[in-house]
Amino acid sequence: MKNIMVNFLIRKDVDKDKLLNSIKNCKSEKFNIKINVCDYSLEKDNQIDKVESLPDFSFHELDYEDTKLHDYKIKELANGRDFFAFIDLESSMELPEGFLDELELESLEDQNISAVYSDFFSKTKTGRTVHIHQKSFPLVNNSLPLVAFSMHHYLTHEGKENIKGLILSNAISKHIPKPLCTVNV
Numbered sequence: 001m002k003n004i005m006v007n008f009l010i011r012k013d014v015d016k017d018k019l020l021n022s023i024k025n026c027k028s029e030k031f032n033i034k035i036n037v038c039d040y041s042l043e044k045d046n047q048i049d050k051v052e053s054l055p056d057f058s059f060h061e062l063d064y065e066d067t068k069l070h071d072y073k074i075k076e077l078a079n080g081r082d083f084f085a086f087i088d089l090e091s092s093m094e095l096p097e098g099f100l101d102e103l104e105l106e107s108l109e110d111q112n113i114s115a116v117y118s119d120f121f122s123k124t125k126t127g128r129t130v131h132i133h134q135k136s137f138p139l140v141n142n143s144l145p146l147v148a149f150s151m152h153h154y155l156t157h158e159g160k161e162n163i164k165g166l167i168l169s170n171a172i173s174k175h176i177p178k179p180l181c182t183v184n185v
Contacts, residue, residue: 001030001031001032002031002032002084002085003031003032003033003034003081003082003083003084004028004031004032004033004034004083004084004085004086004087004100004105004148005033005034005036005074005077005078005081005083005085005086005087005151006026006033006034006035006036006086006087006089006100007035007036007037007038007070007074007077007086007087007088007089008022008023008035008036008037008038008089008090008091009038009040009067009070009088009089009090009091010037010038010039010040010041010091011040011041011067011090011091012041012042013041013043013045014091014092015092016048018092018094019037019048019091020048021094022089022091022093022094022095023035023037023048023057025095025096025097025098025099026095026100027097027098027100028100028101029101030100030101030105030106031084031100031105032056033056033100034056034057034058034081034083035056035057035058036058036059036060036077037057037058037059037060037091038060038062038070038073038077039059039060039061039062040062040063040064040066040067040070041064042064044061047059047061060077070088071162071163071164074086074154075155075158078151083151084105084108084150084151085105085108085116085148085149085150085151086148086149086151086154087146087147087148087149089145089146089181090145090183092183092184093145093146093181093182093183093184094123094181094182094184095180095181095182096180096181099146099180099181102118102176102178102180103116103118103146103148103176103180104116104174104176105148107174108148108150111152112171112172113150113171113172113173113174114149114150114153114167114168114171114172114173115147115148115149115150115153115167115168115171115173115174116147116148116173116174116176117134117144117146117147117148117173117174117175117176118134118146118175118176118177118178118179118180118181119131119132119133119134119176119177119178119179119180120132120134120145120146120179120180120181120182120183121179121181121182121183122182122183122185123182123183123184123185124185125185129182131179132179132183133177134175134177135175144168145181145183146180146181147164147168147173149164149167153167153171154167
């Protein structure tokens with residue numbers, strides 16, 4: 001099985017129960033999953049202990065000032081392991097069980113495809129959810145809360161500015177037309 005790295009980014013205090021639920025839903029029958037929780041918050045009280053159901057889990061306390069440099073930490077977070085793809089997620093997102101297997105990450109085996117992204121739900125403060133339909137590039141709405149990048153394509157552009165934007169604008173991406181996460185507004 002191929003390795004997938006999933007990075008949760010904490011930028012401010014989070015609801016630990018919701019975050020733990022999302023982390024626990026990062027299981028796959030198709031891939032080996034490595035979870036990194038990257039705490040970039042000012043106040044470091046978001047420590048999450050090992051998640052019993054996920055053996056490959058790491059928690060990293062990082063400097064708040066380095067939040068914008070996260071894209072350059074991907075190789076460091078891989079820690080020398082060979083990853084097929086990676087996903088950066090905001091810690092406030094809600095992820096359903098099995099979302100990784102529905103994201104069709106095997107599409108990245110085609111060297112022409114650099115990223116895979118899906119539709120999503122947007123949840124209002126009143127708890128109402130709205131299905132946000134994405135479309136193929138060029139996007140009118142470039143907000144992609146759930147996007148998996150090919151590690152091969154990512155490392156090809158290592159050291160360049162706005163690597164993710166460069167990949168999304170200059171290479172082929174695959175759209176999965178179903179909502180696979182919920183973003184809290």
